[in-house]
Amino acid sequence: MSSNYLSGKEIRAIAKENKKVMKRLEAYKYRKADESEYLTQMRDSSNILEIDSLHTYFFTEQGVVKAVNGVSFDVPQNATVGVVGESGCGKSVTSMSVMRLLQGPTGQIYSGEIRFKSKDKDGVEKVYDIAKMPMDDIHKIRGNQIAMIFQEPMTSLNPVFTIGQQLDEVTFIHNPDASKEEAKAKSIEMLNLVGIAMPERVYGAFPHELSGGMRQRVMISMALASNPRLIIADEPTTALDVTIQAQILDLLRDLKTKIDGSIMLITHDLGIIAEMADYVVVMYAGRVIEKGTVEEIFHNPMHPYTIGLQKSKPTLSSDSDTLFNIPGNVPNPINMPNYCYFKERCSRCVHKCSGDYPEMVQVSPTHFVACHLYNEE
């Protein structure tokens, strides 16, 4: 057992290395930079967000955790992209990286690009590389171009301010000259939009006076108040009752058409993906293993892991009594092997799988998979 523990010397070496890297990345994060430094071009102009080989690491005492290890996918305009994977696969960290909400100094974007097509008030479109933006400039995007809905509605609202105060704030950020009455009118309009029955009353209420579903609606209205081009919803329904879940999802679907924006929906629930998404990204252990349109992923899953995921989904029509489950666990994120991360759990493992990590294989214009089974050579 003791051989499983690091020695003091190794610990010191890790700490020394971490400190060096963290210091460099922190300094980079808080540097002053001209806009030109992080202006860039979209690869495909129909996309609103392009994540390109993103690496997000956590520098812990135990070693570097590569929570997101080379993730690439696109969010097209007016589309819903579902990011799916089991807990700990890096899907939330990806969204946090886009929002630049990682807790420093441990959590850092190590490399990669996050290109986002922003549009300011005058309708001028600019493409920013969010990964390179200094923290001082992040407010150009965060909250007004990209809004986020979190998993925990119970704790995500500030307990000491009323709903109204927290909603008005969003209006004031984007329109500092707005009067109090204007802000209130806008907030109540937003509450109405998300289907809150008595917006006037909720406006004056404190978060603890509302139920979980109500709070999530408030969170959504808050995200909408800034007319974002992209909404990132990180497991928006996980903490809610099934009936409320359906309502919230309906709401999100309606809203997408109303605001004419895109949604990046993060979930571990394939049912939600099937219902909501246009495109699906399947993540496993910090990597994208398969991505494609929702039809491709559901009707023609290719990666053994995706197939396993779908098999493990309970259905009424299924004949068997037991649920399918994928044997084994996700590998430890420290010291990842350099062969396919799924190899140990895969039932269709071939000789090649012991080799390098598989490249992405394109099977259709929109369908990609990272598995040696589909590698022609």
Next chain:
Amino acid sequence: MFKYILKRLVMSVFILLGVSMIIYFLIRLMPVDFIQDKINAINQGGATVSEETVNAMYEMYGLGDNSFWGILKGYFSWLSALARFDLGTSFVYGIPVADVIFEHMGVSFAIALIATIFEFLIAIPLGITAATHQYSFRDYLVTVLVMVGISLPSFFFGQMLKDFFALKLGWFPASGLVDATASYTGLSLFGDYLRHVFLPILTIVILSIGPRMRMTRTNMLEVMNSDYIRTARAKGLKESVVINKHAFRNTLIPLVTSLAGLLPSLFSGAIITEQVFDLPGIGNIALDAMNRGDIPFIMGYNMFLALLSVIGVLLADLMYGIVDPRVKLE
């Protein structure tokens, strides 16, 4: 809410009864001839304790009968006097104890109030900077300075200040509240007061910043890691707004609550500091009274302190209900 307060008040009365019983029994543990000795010493010292006063005290405390029932009887006679708002007459001053307390409370209160204001004004910003720059050089510097402050014994630090600023440099008077040789009036009298209380206040402030700053820092760190701070950031708020509005308002809850707990220290006087700078505050008077065996005053003063801390605890709970919208008092 009303019911809650009523319940707490009733409980406070019982706590006070317990406290008074302990103090009373402790005082009764002093041998009677010891008290007589002390009275003689006071008489020799110039002040006169009249036979009448001593007899009144004997009656009030039922001294002399040291059996358990005797002491208990004495306690109830003291209690019944208290019910008539009679704390007895001070040996040293020859006036009712309550009058002595009120007479000297003003100085202590003024000093404590000013010191507390400065304490909060300095400690809270320090705590916030330390928390928002956790593990930075700034955090370490503030922490070390503040810890040194906590670790300074008040008598040592007070004497050092006195030795350096008052005796060596002569910037401030070394002791007392007014300059006995000059007769100031109006504004210059006020200025003279200020010069006299500057060093005591400085002593108290430096010693008390520490705990307050640590408290702010700890709370702030906890708040900064919460989900709603992430939400505030995600909204696009500037970091300064996130810290100074969203985080600060939450950090304020325990700070304001602790304010109520300060009540006793506002009125009870800083015994050591007042002794070092020889201020006529209530703490110094009490110390003197205890050294001289002024039993009615000791009893009265201790009960006064106990009353203040009971009210302090009660107020702290009520404040909690007011400041934190989540808390409903029941």
Next chain:
Amino acid sequence: MDENTKNEALEQSVESEVPHDKTVRLMSPTRMVVRRFFRSKLSVVGLIMVVGLFIFSFLGPVIYTQWGEIQLDESGKTEYSVSETTYTVNGEEYTLRQTTEKYLKDNFLAPPSAEHILGTDNEGYDVFVRLMYGGRISLIVSFIAVFLITILGVIMGGIAGYFGGAIDNVIMRLCDVLICLPGIPILLIISTILDASGIDAKYRIYLLMIYLTFISWPGTARLVRGQILSLREQEYMIAAEAMGFSTSRKIFKHLVPNVMPQLIVQMSLSLGSMILYEATLSYLNLGVKAPYAAWGTMINIISTNQDVLQNHLNVWVPAGICIVIAVLGFNFIGDGLRDALDPKARR
């Protein structure tokens, strides 16, 4: 911090520290605590301060035997005083200068020299040696007091939390009462009682500290009781009960790892405050009394003697510095331990 979330965090961290995968090597939990403690420079500084003071106080007098704690320097001292008188005789001025030479038995207020590293005090005792003996008293007394307070607090809190009901109520109300007792004034009264009963000057400080423990245990008791109550609420406890396991054994099994870190932190922090308490009492001439030395007692002289306060810093400043070092050392250690033992701290 919510106790429950804290426990959860602890559970989780324990879980995550067990490597699933044999090829992955992690840090052992003990090593993690040790490493976190030593990573903070302040805790190392604190440790050095405290260890240094211990060596100074306990080994010092064994090595440096030139003077004893209550050994006067009777080498004598000559005091010179010069007085001048001016006479005017026939318009001419004469000055009469008179020098008085006074031989004194004790060599008091001697400046620092090879003989007396920090000089002698106003009685003629060696300041340096008395610093060591004073340190012994302060450290021993504080350790005894903290130890007793912790034991009493754990017992009372344990009883209250374990039995609950009426017993809990009585103990907690007792805590309320004791917390409302004014500390220093009460000790002043007790000290007066000790004076009247004519107890030996050498032992009164110990007695005083024992009394102090009787009014200081509620803090620890509340901590322990709170932990037991929150443990009872835990679902695995309820599950254990439902399955017919004895809860009492489970409570104690879980209580120790849950409450130990907090107790250790509290103990190291209260060591600092006990040293301050003892010093304050001694300063007020209520603790250790002359001729015995304590750091507070060594400073006591300046409250009556302006000359020492202004001109003989070597007599009282070193004692003050020793107090600051001791208290600061324990505070640094306590702070470092708190960070090291906090399962939520992640860096």
